[in-house]
Structure formats: structure tokens, C-alpha cells
Amino acid sequence: MKKLINKPLDFVRESLEGMALAHPDLIHVNYDPAFVYRADAPVHGKVAIISGGGSGHEPMHNGFVGMGMLDAACPGEVFTSPTPDQMLAAAKKVDGGAGILYIVKNYSGDVMNFEMATELAFSEGIRVLNILVDDDVAVKDSLYTQGRRGVGTTVLAEKICGAAAEQGYSLQQVADLCRRVNLNGRSIGMALTSCTVPAKGTPTFELGDREIEMGIGIHGEPGRERTNIKSADEITQILTLSILEDSPYKRVVREWDEHKQEWVDVELIDPVFNKGDRLLAFVNSMGGTPLSELYIVYRKLAEICDQHGLQIVRNLIGPYITSLDMQGCSITLLKLDDEMIRLWDAPVKTANLRWSI
């Protein structure tokens, strides 16, 4: 393993220290327990949005803390969910009195830890809601699994909900919006190479010189299929059609009910994409794939969407939800409505997403 790190065990902390030194105007970092929060937190009267998850996906989530996006992010060890005490401490720090939304990617670890944090926050009198992102169409047979993983749509949900919170949406409104973004977003990724977790020091999985993994997860979880390397156009075609041809996705998720003061099971169904839909197209690098290649993917993606009568009205292209040094990409398509477009365009000022301010 060759990486720009010191001791593998110090990887997450030292990276946070660098962030804190680099962006004192935007964020502050608490180290024990670890969380990154807006320099101006708490913002009184505003719903606070907190996300978090294992480290190794930078800039998500730390790089999205700031005006118009997250109030705090809780980084775990590499690819390991953060812990409830981080989430609770972050909630206390950024609570502006209007409640907290936890945006949670659907992995067993993240879900369980955020659930514990929600219970703890509730027991301490902090209002918290909890929305899952489960958008990875690579996961089939979700009835027999943990369900779909949370991937690219998370970034989009954080931006859109962050703008909504900034504009004064209530806790319930932000949560409902977040659920809607999740339901309208679908993603799938692929890997050209494995990532290498610093503490392990060797690649998580082996791919031959001419092999790729379609449907990869952001922790190097295996995908749908290991195949021979294909052209960018073929890869893009397969990924895009997996999203477009995906049938409505039905599942039951556990959400915290503020009134019943308990967990309730909620059945959710993704709508499918239809001709004429307006989309946000997000082409993401897994970390080691350069921008030039992402544009080649975007080129084909735009062509396919066009052929299907889908209109890309916004896009995001770059490394936003990565898997350490993995080479590969993911595609997320989010069906937009006017409200989402307005919120997407709203000002955002974070270390790694910034516009209109």
C-alpha cells in the first residue's frame, strides 16, 4: 500500500485536523467524540441537518458542512459507521431549537447507530427525525437483504434539504422532502480497481487486469456482476439502463414517529422515470478516476437520457461520494420537480460544494 498517510490508525483524525486548519471560516471540528460542524452553529430557529457514516468517502460528508447544506457530519473510522455518542454530541452542538434531521445511508451499521442516537436524543429532549437513503439499484432481491444501499442520492438530498432548512422549512417538512428526494433518486456504481483500506493495507478485493465489477458498493461491496472490461459507452449504457429499467422498488423502513414516540414501519415505493421527466444527472468518481473520464461517461449518459425522452436540467460531475482510491464511477439520476430545482440552485457554501455565494 502506498498512500499519503502517517499511521493508518491516525488517518481519520489527521485528515480532520487538516480540514480544520484549512477551513476555519466554514467549519469547526470536535475530536472526542468526532464531528465536524458549521462554524456558525447553532443557527437559531433553523432545522439542523446532520449526516455521517464511515470515513473514506470524502468529500462526503465533512466537505458538505456549511451554509445551505449540513450543520454537522459525524465521521466514523474508515468504512465503519460512526457511533451514537458522536451523533448525539453533534445534535446538541447544532440544535437551533427547530429540531434535527439525521440523514442516514442504509447500511446495517449506520442504521443501528443512528437509531440508538435518535433514542438517546429523544430521551434528552431533542427533537430528531431520521430519514434513510436507499437508492442503489445494484441491490436486487432486497427483500432478502438489508435493502438497497445508500449512495449518490445522499449528496443530492443533503444539498436540497440543506437549502430547505436554510429557507425555514419545518422539521417535518425537511424530513418529508428528504424522503421524497430519496424516492426519486436512483444510483449504480462500478469499479475498475479495488480500494485499499489504510488499516488493512491490501486491496479489499481482487480484480484481474481486464476485469471490472458492475454494481459495486462504496465500501467495495461486490456488485451484480464481474465482467470483462468494456468501453466507457458500454459501461455507461449498462449502468444507465439498470437505473431506467428498474421496476418500482417497494420496501418497509423504520422511521421515528415523534408523536407516537416510537419506531414505526413505513412502506415506501419508488416511482419509475417517465418520458418528459426532468432529471439531475450526477456522474461521480469513486476517487481514483479523473474528471476527463467522467465527462466521457456523461457524454453517453446524456445521449441515452435524450433517447428516452428524459431531460437533464441539472448535473453534478466529479468526486463527491468516493471509496478511497478506488477507480470507477457511479451514476445517480434524480427526478426533479420545481421545488427541488429551486432548492438545488439555492446558495451553498461548503468546502466542496459551493455556488451563488
Add this chain to the structure above:
Amino acid sequence: MKKLINKPLDFVRESLEGMALAHPDLIHVNYDPAFVYRADAPVHGKVAIISGGGSGHEPMHNGFVGMGMLDAACPGEVFTSPTPDQMLAAAKKVDGGAGILYIVKNYSGDVMNFEMATELAFSEGIRVLNILVDDDVAVKDSLYTQGRRGVGTTVLAEKICGAAAEQGYSLQQVADLCRRVNLNGRSIGMALTSCTVPAKGTPTFELGDREIEMGIGIHGEPGRERTNIKSADEITQILTLSILEDSPYKRVVREWDEHKQEWVDVELIDPVFNKGDRLLAFVNSMGGTPLSELYIVYRKLAEICDQHGLQIVRNLIGPYITSLDMQGCSITLLKLDDEMIRLWDAPVKTANLRWSI
């Protein structure tokens, strides 16, 4: 070679096509000859800034075309200088009547092609000046070489001069500013792995499992030394001290003299950094190194600057001048003055650098 590409020969064009599809509001692309230009070009009465160079360093330069930065960028084949006809055509397209500044990285190919373009533009009655960036302290004995290579300072010069042009600086003023930025900026890079040029299909150089190359160039040109892998702190220390301890750099460069209407030799000397100087610190990914590692480098860089009484007042961290999929990083330190700070902070709206608008 595993990459998200189609035919290697189509790499540059298809990547441009993707860019054009993704950012029609910001840029347009001309394909034959190839150049990317501001959607609102020409901006009347404004000095136009054009840069260019071999492809493979994305987002530089294409991703920096837009309000407050470049008016046009000329992409060559991968790692191959673009040609004079591209540069001339771009100049004609974006000339707003106040003249053109070509910002040229110091590589023999780039220099010769931009010189030819300058002569051609002159012969067609377009006012053009020509400033070299030669900031790579890895190159020693520059008397016996092509001189120092142009690397990270290029990005900073494009931003700062772009803002100046936007604010109405004259051609000579923008050129003088660009020369000043170059003289005050110093860079050095390192590689953990080689890049792979699509058309070649195999790594440009071989590095052992525990080897790194210090002082690497952005085309995989060899550096000062091949050594064993070291910790991020040690690597950062070596890179930073190479910059800070570099003695004043004297060289003769060829600049176009508008009045004499010929090339003149100009002797330039870099000032050294002194205690109390205000710096812009730029930690750049070579393409395959993720953000998390860059922050670990930044952490140590900030510590060293602090120890030397140097004050980092601005920073830039991410993949901005890359070498395809190479893993590694580079550090650029630019000594700032009030004018440069004001121009750095000015609004910029390009595909890959954007703020305050």
C-alpha cells in the same frame, strides 16, 4: 490498462463533448481546431486570457473557462502541446478588442507552439502577449535544461489574472500581474504511482511497490529522486522545504515585445519567501489521490509554514492540475500581496472553480 474510455484516439474529443453537454451555460466547444471558450465570448473591451496545453491535466485548463478566469483553453492531445492554429482560432473567437494574454507553461512544445501562435496572431493584427509559468523547483541546474516546468502556479495565475481582466486591467497590466504571480509562486510534486497514457496503454514509468518519485512532473517526467515510501509528514516536509529553501531562481525567458514587434530576452529572478509573508497554499492531487489524503498533507504543510513564520491566508485543496490517474500530490506556495488577495477572492464561475457567484 483499465479506464472509462472508448477508443484511446477519441479520448480528448469525447471528453470535450461531455463537457460541452454538461455546461452549455458556461462554455462552448469548437472541435476543429479544438478549443473551449466562454459561452458569452467575446467580452467587449475586456482583455481575453487564453491558456492551453496537453490534455490529461483536467480540470486544468478547460474546467477553468468562464467568468473571472479563462476566456478560452486549447487542449492538445494527451500530454502533447496544442497547436498554433488552435491558439490562433481561440484568440480570434474571444478577442474583445483589448488584446489577448497567452498563459504558457514552460515546456518546449508549449513554448514553441504558443510562440508560433503569437507570431501568427500578430501578423493578423491581433494584440497578443505571452507569459511563461516556470515554477517547478524540482528542476535543478536550470541553466542546462529547458528551465523549470510550469505546474501549480498556472492555476493560481489563471484565477488571479482572470479576475484582473474582469475588472478592466489593460493587457500590459494583466501580463505584468501574471509575471508577478509566476515569480512569487513555487511548486513541487511527487508520485506514488505512474499515470497511464490512453494511447500507450501501459504505465509511463515503473515504480516499485515501496517506491515513490519525488519531484515528479505532471507528464510523468522523472523528478529529483526515487526513494522508498515515507510517511505523509516526511513527504510533506521534504516537498515544503524544497520550496522554502530554494534559492532565488534566475533565468532568461523570451517574451513578445509589442512595441519592438519582436521577441526579447527578459531576465527574471524569483524572490525568496521571508518570515511574515502571506501565502496561498495549494495542495493538489495528481488525479488518483483522494481528498482525505490531501488534508493530511495540508495539516503538515500548515504546521511547517507556521514554524517558519509564514502565514497561510488562502488555500486551495483538491485535484486541479492532474496527471491522468497518477496517485500523488503537489504543493504550490504563492506569496500574496493585497492586490492578489483581492483578485483571488473575486467572483469566479467556471465548471471547476466557482465562488461568490
Add this chain to the structure above:
Amino acid sequence: MRKEQILQWLQTFTDEIERHKDYLTELDAAIGDADHGINMDRGFKKVMSQLPTVADKDIGSILKTVSMTLISSVGGASGPLYGTFFLRASTAVGLKQELTAEDMRGMLQAGLDGVLVRGKAQIGDKTMVDVLSPAVAAFDLAITEGKQIQEAMQQAVASAQEGMKNTIPMLAKKGRASYLGERSVGHQDPGATSCYLMLKSLLASLC
């Protein structure tokens, strides 16, 4: 089971985890994300550094400290699961300084219930539940049959080992391994393996 034995159990388990750290991580690499050994090792090292502060307190307090330390230092899936196991176990035993067979039965059952509620896994899903559930059942049965604690625990560990082996042919339905589908078959579950080590350590501390 005396308090010293409880402390001994935690020490032995910590040592076992350390010894099998790479093995657990390798198991997780095959069907997960290659961190289970690292996670557990980090958590229990932290537990060991915390225990001296509560070693003179009651068993409930000790287990509560274990729980809180795991919850705040392990993360991932195993953090809340082991954390909940010890939290419920702690509540079940309360202020006691020594546990009867009945107490232990209650403790293990409570821990198992906590894991089930938290993780929603069922038997056959290829998780730690496939070790914990048969082991607790075996202990339960043995105690009901009037066996001594040590013997009951021997049977529990035998069931745990069997349960662990049984995860090999299973198709994972919970946790990261579930994403593998058919490809999860043929690998032993890492969480089931660490759970077996936990029970084996418990048995060792009784001898």
C-alpha cells in the same frame, strides 16, 4: 459466577480478539468490508482501559461500562449489536456481585433479545444471531435440566461452535454480506465467529 470471573471473561475475550484480529478481518474481507477484527479489537482494548475505574463496582455497572464503551468506540454493525447485548445484560443482572445459574440465564437471554430487536435478524440470516441464539437455548435447556453453570456453558459453547460452522453454507440476509447474494455462500460469518469467541471466553473464565 463471581465478579472476578466476569472480569476474567472480558480479559480473555479481549485477548482472543487480539489473537484472532487478522482472522476476523479476513473473514470480513471475504463477505464484508474487512474491518470486523479491527473494530472488535479497537472496542475491547478501549473496554480494558476503562474497566479499572469500575472494577470494584457491581456486575451490572461493569457490563454497562462495557456496553457504553463498545457503543462509543466500535461503530459499524457490531458496535450497536455488542453494545446492546451488554446493555441488556447489564440491566438484567443489576447490582449483583455474583450470578446464579438463573441470573446467567436471564443475562444471556436479555442480551440475545437486545441483539434481535436492534438488528432484526432471524436465525439463518448468517449473523451473530446464528451463534447466540442456539447457544442461549442450549444454556437455557441445560439449566432447566439442572446442570451446573460450567456444564451448561460447555453445551452452550458446543452449540455456538456448531452455529458458527452452520453459517458457512448460509446465504446472508442481513448486514453487508447480504449484498453478495449467492456469493456469500461458503464463507463463515465474522460476527458469528467473534460471538463464538465471546462464549468460549466466558466458559474459560468459569474453569
Add this chain to the structure above:
Amino acid sequence: MRKEQILQWLQTFTDEIERHKDYLTELDAAIGDADHGINMDRGFKKVMSQLPTVADKDIGSILKTVSMTLISSVGGASGPLYGTFFLRASTAVGLKQELTAEDMRGMLQAGLDGVLVRGKAQIGDKTMVDVLSPAVAAFDLAITEGKQIQEAMQQAVASAQEGMKNTIPMLAKKGRASYLGERSVGHQDPGATSCYLMLKSLLASLC
């Protein structure tokens, strides 16, 4: 030298480049950026596709087309250098349909001068100048001594080959290879090699 021979020369050189494309690129990989063969091949393929439109014009026009095509399609260092070589050569021969020994001496000298002005390299810098310069000198001397074109060109090619070999022990002082310092020693310069092929092709077209 007749116009057909000029066209033959360009065709032969294009073929030679294609044949040695990988070899030139490998030479460039060792001390440059691994594209010289690719660059030259791209440029001369383009030249071949352009030539039919001017094949019936004078030699100056033909060489001017070669120059413009190279300038606009090669890029890198070799684009402006080869482009300038042919541009100056074209100006030197003007509207002629056939070249005398004197014309050829002027053409080669003009091309060399162009390369020197554009690239500012000196003999011994490990560039194409180390081939071009001795070759032009040898041709010049032979013509002065009253040799026939073909024989003079034979001597030029011999000098070119020697010049090419001589670049091996040189330390590069221009172009990308210069960044290698001592490490550039022991490798043959790619541009010198392609330049040798150009002169060898010229000789072949005379036979």
C-alpha cells in the same frame, strides 16, 4: 531532385514513421513522455491525406502544405520543429518543380536554421539538431567538393546515423529529456531518431 521524388520522399518517410512508431514512442518513454512516435505518425498520416490536393503544384507549395499540416496536427515539441523545418525549406525552394544540388543545399540549410531559431538547441543538447546539423554539414561539404546529389546525400545520411548514435551518451539539455539530468545518459534521442529516418527516406527517394 524531381517533384515526384519529393513526393516519394514524403511517402517513404510516412511509411518509415509508421513502421517505427512504437520504437520511437518507446525511445520517448525512456527519456520523455512516450508520444513521439504517436505524434509523428498522426502528423504524417495527415500530411498524406492533404498531399493529393497540392501534388500538381510546385515543390514550395508541397512543402508548405507539409509544414502547415504538421504545425496544426502534431503539437508537442516536434510539431513546431518539423513544421518550421518544412516551412523554411518551402520558402527556400519557392516555385521550383525540380531541385539542383545547390537548391537542395539551400533547402536543407534553411530547414536546419529554422529548427535552430525555433528550438534554440545547440549541438550536443541531445536533440534532432544532433542529427540535422552534421548531416546538413556533410551534404554541404560533399556538394562543395563537387559530388552528385545522391552521393552527397549518402554522406549526409552516414553523418546523420552517426549523429543519432552520438546522442546516446549525451546529457539532454533541451526538451523534456533535460529534466532527467544524468538519467538521460545512455538513451538515444527520439527526435534525433525520427530525423535520421527523414534523411534516410530522402536518400531512398533519390535512388
